Amino acid sequence: KACAYGARKPDPAHKNPPEKCNFCIHRLDEGLLPVCVESCIGGARTFGDLNDENSEVYQLIKNNKPYVLLESAGTKPNIFYIGLPENFEDKKWLQADFKNWQR
Numbered sequence: 103k104a105c106a107y108g109a110r111k112p113d114p115a116h117k118n119p120p121e122k123c124n125f126c127i128h129r130l131d132e133g134l135l136p137v138c139v140e141s142c143i144g145g146a147r148t149f150g151d152l153n154d155e156n157s158e159v160y161q162l163i164k165n166n167k168p169y170v171l172l173e174s175a176g177t178k179p180n181i182f183y184i185g186l187p188e189n190f191e192d193k194k195w196l197q198a199d200f201k202n203w204q205r
Contacts, residue, residue: 125149152180171196 112120126136134140139147150159162168168182171192 111122126134126138129136135149139149148159148162150157152160152163154160162184163182166184168184169186169190170179170182173179
């Protein structure tokens, strides 16, 4: 309940701590991209160093109007969305049924 994004997944057996995406840190440690970035055949995901002015992700953020979810929650998110409509309602989207995600 503490996650503003509803992304934490509890272990029903309470044997492990709740988990959420860690950007495949085990792959990052080996110099690889997260699986979701590497396997996205549409190229819709980009991953990189926002502090590196020469990186693709830095240039995308610089040259587009990025949007982050629940910025008002003060969580300083580092996942940016490009191309969302001006009237995008993040709280409504986070409550959407999974069947509507790809529409």
